[in-house]
Amino acid sequence: MENEAPNTVVSRRTLWFGLLGGGSAWFFQLLAVWAIAEFGCVAGLGEIRRGGLTIVAWMAIAASVLFFIGALFATFLAHRCGRNIQSNSRGIEMPESELFLARTGFITSGIFTIIILVQSVPIFFYLKEC
Amino acid sequence: MTTRPLTEFEKTWSPGVSRAARWFAVVNNQPLGKRYMLTAFVFFTIGGVLALLMRVQLTVPENNLIDPHVFNQLFTMHGSTMMFLFAVPFLEGLTLYILPMMIGSRDVAFPRLTAFSYWTYLFGGILFYSSFLFGTVPDAGWFAYTPLSGPRYSGLGVDFWLLGLSLVEIAGITAGVEIVVTILKLRAPGMTISRMPLFVWALLVTGVMILFAFTTLLVATVLLEMDRSIGTRFFDSAAGGNSLLWQHLFWFFGHPEVYIMFLPATGIVSMIVPTFAQRPIAAYTLVAVAMMLIGFLSFGLWVHHMFTTGLPPMAMSFFTAASLMIGIASGAQVFAWIGTLWGAKPIFKTALLFVFGFIFIFVFGGITGVMIAVVPFDLQVHDTYFIVAHFHYVLIGGVVFPVFAGLHYWLPKITGRMLSETLGQWSFWLMFIGFNAAFFPMHIMGFLGMPRRVYTYPKSLGLTEENVIATIGSFVLGIGFLVFAGNWLRSLRRGERASENPWHAHSLEWSTESPPPNFTFGTPPIVTSREPLWTKTEVPAPQNENVLRAQKALSNAPERWRATLATDPLKAEPHAIQYLAGPSYQPFLAALGFLTAFIGVLVKGYLVAALGMIFAAGAIAVWLSPGKRWLQYVASSPASTESGLPVHPNDRRSTAWWAMLCVYAIGITCFGALFFSYFYIRLFSASWPQNGIAVPELQLPLLSYGLLLASAGTFYWATRAFWAGKKKRTQIVLAGSFVLGASFIALEILQFSQLEFSPRTNAYGSLFYVISWTLDLFVLTGLAMIGAMQLRMLNFFENRIGFTGLQMRITAMFWYFTVIAAVAVFAVLYISPRLFA
Numbered sequence: 004m005e006n007e008a009p010n011t012v013v014s015r016r017t018l019w020f021g022l023l024g025g026g027s028a029w030f031f032q033l034l035a036v037w038a039i040a041e042f043g044c045v046a047g048l049g050e051i052r053r054g055g056l057t058i059v060a061w062m063a064i065a066a067s068v069l070f071f072i073g074a075l076f077a078t079f080l081a082h083r084c085g086r087n088i089q090s091n092s093r094g095i096e097m098p099e100s101e102l103f104l105a106r107t108g109f110i111t112s113g114i115f116t117i118i119i120l121v122q123s124v125p126i127f128f129y130l131k132e133c
Numbered sequence: 134m135t136t137r138p139l140t141e142f143e144k145t146w147s148p149g150v151s152r153a154a155r156w157f158a159v160v161n162n163q164p165l166g167k168r169y170m171l172t173a174f175v176f177f178t179i180g181g182v183l184a185l186l187m188r189v190q191l192t193v194p195e196n197n198l199i200d201p202h203v204f205n206q207l208f209t210m211h212g213s214t215m216m217f218l219f220a221v222p223f224l225e226g227l228t229l230y231i232l233p234m235m236i237g238s239r240d241v242a243f244p245r246l247t248a249f250s251y252w253t254y255l256f257g258g259i260l261f262y263s264s265f266l267f268g269t270v271p272d273a274g275w276f277a278y279t280p281l282s283g284p285r286y287s288g289l290g291v292d293f294w295l296l297g298l299s300l301v302e303i304a305g306i307t308a309g310v311e312i313v314v315t316i317l318k319l320r321a322p323g324m325t326i327s328r329m330p331l332f333v334w335a336l337l338v339t340g341v342m343i344l345f346a347f348t349t350l351l352v353a354t355v356l357l358e359m360d361r362s363i364g365t366r367f368f369d370s371a372a373g374g375n376s377l378l379w380q381h382l383f384w385f386f387g388h389p390e391v392y393i394m395f396l397p398a399t400g401i402v403s404m405i406v407p408t409f410a411q412r413p414i415a416a417y418t419l420v421a422v423a424m425m426l427i428g429f430l431s432f433g434l435w436v437h438h439m440f441t442t443g444l445p446p447m448a449m450s451f452f453t454a455a456s457l458m459i460g461i462a463s464g465a466q467v468f469a470w471i472g473t474l475w476g477a478k479p480i481f482k483t484a485l486l487f488v489f490g491f492i493f494i495f496v497f498g499g500i501t502g503v504m505i506a507v508v509p510f511d512l513q514v515h516d517t518y519f520i521v522a523h524f525h526y527v528l529i530g531g532v533v534f535p536v537f538a539g540l541h542y543w544l545p546k547i548t549g550r551m552l553s554e555t556l557g558q559w560s561f562w563l564m565f566i567g568f569n570a571a572f573f574p575m576h577i578m579g580f581l582g583m584p585r586r587v588y589t590y591p592k593s594l595g596l597t598e599e600n601v602i603a604t605i606g607s608f609v610l611g612i613g614f615l616v617f618a619g620n621w622l623r624s625l626r627r628g629e630r631a632s633e634n635p636w637h638a639h640s641l642e643w644s645t646e647s648p649p650p651n652f653t654f655g656t657p658p659i660v661t662s663r664e665p666l667w668t669k670t671e672v673p674a675p676q677n678e679n680v681l682r683a684q685k686a687l688s689n690a691p692e693r694w695r696a697t698l699a700t701d702p703l704k705a706e707p708h709a710i711q712y713l714a715g716p717s718y719q720p721f722l723a724a725l726g727f728l729t730a731f732i733g734v735l736v737k738g739y740l741v742a743a744l745g746m747i748f749a750a751g752a753i754a755v756w757l758s759p760g761k762r763w764l765q766y767v768a769s770s771p772a773s774t775e776s777g778l779p780v781h782p783n784d785r786r787s788t789a790w791w792a793m794l795c796v797y798a799i800g801i802t803c804f805g806a807l808f809f810s811y812f813y814i815r816l817f818s819a820s821w822p823q824n825g826i827a828v829p830e831l832q833l834p835l836l837s838y839g840l841l842l843a844s845a846g847t848f849y850w851a852t853r854a855f856w857a858g859k860k861k862r863t864q865i866v867l868a869g870s871f872v873l874g875a876s877f878i879a880l881e882i883l884q885f886s887q888l889e890f891s892p893r894t895n896a897y898g899s900l901f902y903v904i905s906w907t908l909d910l911f912v913l914t915g916l917a918m919i920g921a922m923q924l925r926m927l928n929f930f931e932n933r934i935g936f937t938g939l940q941m942r943i944t945a946m947f948w949y950f951t952v953i954a955a956v957a958v959f960a961v962l963y964i965s966p967r968l969f970a
Contacts, residue, residue, distance in 0.1 A: 015703065026429035033433045033451060040448035042816050049445075059447070100703045103327030103418070110422045115429070118458050125450035133445045 519579025
């Protein structure tokens with residue numbers, strides 16, 4: 004089984020990462036911020052402040068930034084795959100499946116990148132308390 | 134009717150030669166799909182009758198027709214039936230029937246697994262409903278919240294609920310594997326991932342969701358049943374357990390469950406709308422994206438069912454955000470359907486009417502869903518009739534209406550007879566009006582404070598009129614269902630004969646006869662566009678030769694064994710000839726073994742339970758062990774030589790390889806749910822381990838887990854020798870892996886005998902033992918696979934590039950997974966208590 008799709012310079016792993024990376028990043032961001040909020044607040048980390056913010060808020064912000072970057076990276080990879088496929092298939096028939104996967108990945112991961120941003124907004128309402 | 138004798142090819146695909154075989158050994162997707170749907174409809178009817186009984190009781194205030202205890206049983210059985218025994222199984226049945234036809238395959242990837250799935254579903258449903266015979270009907274609600282469903286507050290009814298539904302969950306998980314692998318591997322040549330019908334896209338997302346969601350529920354139900362039967366303490370707060378853990382596990386399944394029903398329903402709509410608009414679906418890519426978004430997002434919403442349980446406000450706010458997001462993905466699909474119909478001249482057949490009904494009702498239910506995603510609003514209407522109204526708008530509007538649309542659309546293909554349009558339209562309007570009359574007033578009742586799950590209400594509440602209207606509406610809805618049933622029965626005898634493609638539809642299932650033959654396609658179809666029946670073009674030149682060669686080799690062939698073309702998951706290029714197993718009693722016997730085991734647990738006859746499991750394991754072993762001669766015969770078939778494609782490829786071209794990926798997903802979810810439970814209970818415990826228990830010593834576990842880790846190394850060595858063709862060395866080194874694995878089990882038993890606590894001591898003890906037992910189960914399964922591999926090598930080592938090689942690959946994949954899981958278990962059980970004391 005080949006890992007490289009013929010006629011393209013795009014690996015299938017990259018294509019799948021572009022497609023599923025954004026959604027996975029969103030899921031783990033949600034799990035992380037929920038666990039930080041639930042476990043952190045119960046454990047009393049919401050009472051301890053550093054730089055004016057609670058430890059819980061700092062951890063939630065850090066997790067959100069980390070997974071935001073992950074989703075953004077998946078979006079970027081999907082976009083790059085699409086561009087590479089188009090530029091490498093001039094004059095020959097476009098590899099339809101790979102291009103579809105790249106485009107779908109770009110939209111899906113792009114939307115999840117935005118969702119991570121939106122989902123991070125509630126943190127700013129709880130910067131000083133749980 | 135033709136009376137010509139059947140050809141060898143047709144005989145091969147016959148469901149069974151004897152009456153008994155046709156009943157119990159059939160593995161063809163068509164009869165099993167029909168059985169699935171029919172069984173689901175029987176449960177649907179029973180669930181509907183239970184609902185009508187509840188409505189009769191609630192028609193007038195202070196009514197004593199049904200006592201409170203019976204009312205509890207009614208709403209428990211109604212909810213559980215509709216969610217577990219009707220909606221998902223019906224869609225699975227429809228999928229099993231339609232999916233292979235739609236993707237150009239002759240059957241699903243694992244026909245015997247389909248049969249096993251059906252029998253476990255049927256037995257689960259029967260076990261669940263047999264509670265009526267013993268007067269111990271489940272009464273803890275369809276979500277069975279602890280502690281109400283725990284051993285202290287409920288009787289044997291909850292055991293019927295847990296064990297019956299566990300069987301149904303096993304059926305669901307196996308169907309999930311079936312759906313995912315069939316879609317990825319058995320699509321017709323040319324049906325690339327960008328040409329898959331949207332129903333298939335929806336099913337692919339749904340299949341993956343089932344693997345994660347149903348496994349979580351299975352873990353939860355097993356934990357609760359262990360609390361009830363052997364005295365573990367997972368949900369017993371008096372012993373360090375936590376009732377909210379059940380809610381987390383249940384709703385981690387429960388919310389995706391809604392979308393597991395909804396996504397295939399939207400897939401149905403996405404097939405019907407283009408057909409009756411006679412134009413391709415608008416924004417195909419965006420609809421596929423929306424389905425993936427829903428698939429992901431549905432796993433991030435479970436906490437919005439728990440807003441009233443006292444979670445930190447910060448934690449809840451994240452789930453509000455995620456809950457609002459799913460409206461965007463659902464809305465995108467609605468706009469795509471409207472866009473497809475916009476400017477077209479739709480043909481207003483009954484199927485399309487149901488689609489319009491769906492869009493109206495579902496959008497309404499979606500809007501109330503957005504309302505209850507907001508915490509302050511949810512706190513006001515939680516556990517009121519507003520919620521009952523909301524989820525019936527979503528589930529009946531979002532699932533039942535599309536199901537009826539699908540039935541009006543596909544029944545002519547399934548039965549070969551057209552339904553009456555007049556009766557169809559009558560049933561639609563009765564259902565549409567009845568539904569809205571029944572459930573719209575419930576929004577008002579909820580606002581005005583009528584609580585759900587209460588058998589009556591005071592007259593002073595002033596809700597008599599609304600309740601009377603709701604009851605009348607529910608009966609009108611029931612009459613609508615009856616009219617549909619009459620229409621279907623009438624069509625079987627007097628319906629007009631259906632042509633191949635009565636709707637001038639675009640997808641492949643309409644290119645076969647109505648009803649289709651057992652083999653579906655004599656000659657495998659080739660696809661060149663998204664709407665293969667509307668735009669037939671030539672196969673592009675580079676793939677032409679290979680594709681046509683494969684098609685020719687499989688044209689009404691092979692004659693004496695069942696096969697279909699296996700293709701690449703992305704580009705759908707022919708990869709292999711997929712061997713499909715024929716009729717067998719083993720799936721039925723395996724399901725019977727499971728039923729026996731579960732009945733054993735129910736009556737606390739653990740010897741019976743053990744015998745049942747041994748019987749099931751034996752049946753599965755026979756089912757999975759084709760004989761050497763048969764394998765040789767299949768491998769040397771002309772179909773393989775003529776097509777130039779292998780029959781049993783031993784790598785990613787094989788369906789078994791992809792099924793193992795599904796097993797990984799199931800295994801990861803299983804251990805993930807157990808680890809989550811461990812840390813969740815630990816979070817709320819004052820000390821860890823609880824009650825001053827000492828952390829288990831490290832010496833013995835270091836040795837046992839070390840041996841298991843070493844077995845991965847010897848296994849790797851064995852596979853190297855195997856692929857190098859060194860039989861003796863392979864056998865010896867693999868035997869070494871077996872000994873190392875068996876030593877692990879022996880040392881585990883020794884370790885358990887030395888522990889100062891038992892599974893009954895407290896929640897920590899329960900978690901420690903159950904996580905260890907789960908790992909032991911994986912190791913024992915792996916050892917059985919190694920044993921089977923040794924047997925296979927004894928007499929068929931030379932088949933390394935074929936079935937024997939595949940068996941080695943699968944065994945290795947399973948063993949490596951088990952060893953990785955063991956490392957994780959060691960870290961959780963032995964390292965983490967020392968790190969975070």
